[in-house]
Amino acid sequence: MILEGAIIYSNLLVLLALGLTLTYITTNVPNFAQGSYAIVGSYVALTLLKLFDINPYLSLPVLFVVGAVVGLITYLALKPLLKRGASVEILMIATLAIDLILLGAIGAYSEILSQIVGSTQAKFVFANLDFTLFGFKGILFVSTFVIILLLIGLYLLLYKTKFGIALRASMENPSLAQTMGIDVEKTRLFSWILSGALACVAGGLLPFMQEIVPSTGDLIIISIFAASIVGGLRHISGALIGGYIIGLSESLITYYLSQAFGTGFLVYGKVISLIIMILTLLIAPYGITGVDWRKVKKMLFTS
Amino acid sequence: MIKVKNLNAGYGKLQILFDVNAKIEKGKITTVVGPNGSGKSTFLKTLFGLTKIYSGEIIFKDKNIAKVPPHQKARMKIAYLPQTNNVFANLTVEENLKIAGYVLDKDKVKERIEIALNVFPELKDVLKRKAGTLSGGQRQFLAMGMALVRDAEVLMLDEPTAQLSPKLAEVIFEKIIEMRDEFGLTILLVEQNAKRALEISDNGYMFVSGRVAFEGTAEELLNHEKFKEYSLGITAI
Ligand SMILES: Nc1ncnc2c1ncn2[C@@H]1O[C@H](COP(=O)(O)OP(=O)(O)O)[C@@H](O)[C@H]1O
Ligand SMILES: [Mg+2]
Secondary structure (H helix, E strand, O other): OHHHHHHHHHHHHHHHHHHHHHHHHHHOOOOOOHHHHHHHHHHHHHHHHHHHOOOHHHHHHHHHHHHHHHHHHHHHHHHHHHHOOOOHHHHHHHHHHHHHHHHHHHHHHHHHHHHHHOOOOOOEOOHHHOOEEOOEEHHHHHHHHHHHHHHHHHHHHHHHOHHHHHHHHHHHOHHHHHHOOOOHHHHHHHHHHHHHHHHHHHHHHHHHOOOEOOOHHHHHHHHHHHHHHHHOOOOHHHHHHHHHHHHHHHHHHHHHHHHHHOHHHHHHHHHHHHHHHHHHHHHOOOOHHHOOHHHHHHHHHHO | OEEEEEEEEEEOOEEEEEEEEEEEOOOOEEEEEOOOOOOHHHHHHHHHOOOEEEEEEEEEOOEEOOOOOHHHHHHHOEEEEOOOOOOOOOOEHHHHHHHHOOOOOHHHHHHHHHHHHHHOHHHHHHOOOEHHHOOHHHHHHHHHHHHHHOOOOEEEEEOOOOOOOHHHHHHHHHHHHHHHHHHOOEEEEEOOOHHHHHHOOOEEEEEEOOEEEEEEEHHHHHHOHHHHHHHHOOOOO
């Protein structure tokens, strides 16, 4: 059962880390608002549930679109800074500001929604709405299905379409891509739209496994960064690898520690992620996908 | 083909090029030589729109293209091969060739890739390999092949023979001649190997500290006192 929760959590983390890595590669922005994007998704799903009685699973396409808009708006807000060649520190602070704005907006919105519905909506879960299949939670299948769909979609896009090859080219070397006639701006726009969309979809699924409050995003962002960094911020496959490493170890290690030393340890889940992140950075500064395996082989064989 | 008038350009506030005037003639090879850091690469980048232009004009086919962004210049049949990182290392050779034809329609790309592979048959055996795994020579062939795929009329090459063996460098020079004579390409070449480059060129410019120090036919440059001193390494100019 604990493994079930760990896999669900990892799946959602991959969705979130993928967006973070993608926008970092294309625009060099470390997006601290990525966690709050997800919570926007959670609240949109809650709204559709409370006001129109729509099952959150059925809201996922809507969340995808809402997230796309949120990603797009963020990018347009950052664009003046990017144009002036702002440093990564400035960009980080800018996304922190955007995160604060989102956080405030979500908090205010939860109040408004509480008034409309007539009961407090500051905390909520969807777990009671979930189905079970073969004794497993529905969210396990849905989140896994979403990941598989995403991977197939990404593979087809990146390797089988002209735009996708252009996207990979732009990620590797934007100025060379420009000389080929690729409008690199379009690929940046696309990465932000996709990043927002995936985060909001993850946010719609998150309440099936944990309680949501307006500030949940600011706790999750730690794990998202850990996942992207451990996997390697230079390759989108890093988000996949890092997402599972951080997701599984955070859930499992915290669980076993709490078994051994008491439930007080559950609070320290994020610390585990940070420790793994730091250890990885010490051994492989560019994350797992940044490791030059040929060099490692050489080292092993020559020593 | 391209006329450069009173060009001042650089990076941000750092001006590198000062009042550069130059003429790149159609169907000819024009070579820019000069000491390290004299602004040769910056000159090519500027023509392609990758630096900041403070003033001046770049006239291409009777139009001032100084303000045209790089991705649109590719559509104007101008190709630029940077000094380093001139292919996509993470893409296969085939994908690189395809992406080079980004602005062309599908059938045209196929046709152009075939032409490029005829000029650079070495690439046929490595189509599925990632460009990052190619040797220096193969990589340069690929970069030049990509320019052919693009169906460019103007080809700007930044030190295509850098870090290649003399033998391979000679092959590259032969391919450059072939591109001019068989395809009628207008070529702007920047070379460290100034003497050999001028020998295959029609016209030449010598840059010193971001200015045109002297210009003329390739032969005139080769026989110029200053050039002889420079290539012998007597003066740093
Ligand atoms: N991206 C850049 N930003 C700032 N300065 C640069 C940049 N690229 C080159 N320079 C500077 O411009 C000058 C000319 O460089 P470059 O055009 O590469 O010379 P060359 O190709 O003739 O060796 C050098 O002083 C170099 O330091
Ligand atoms: Mg140079």
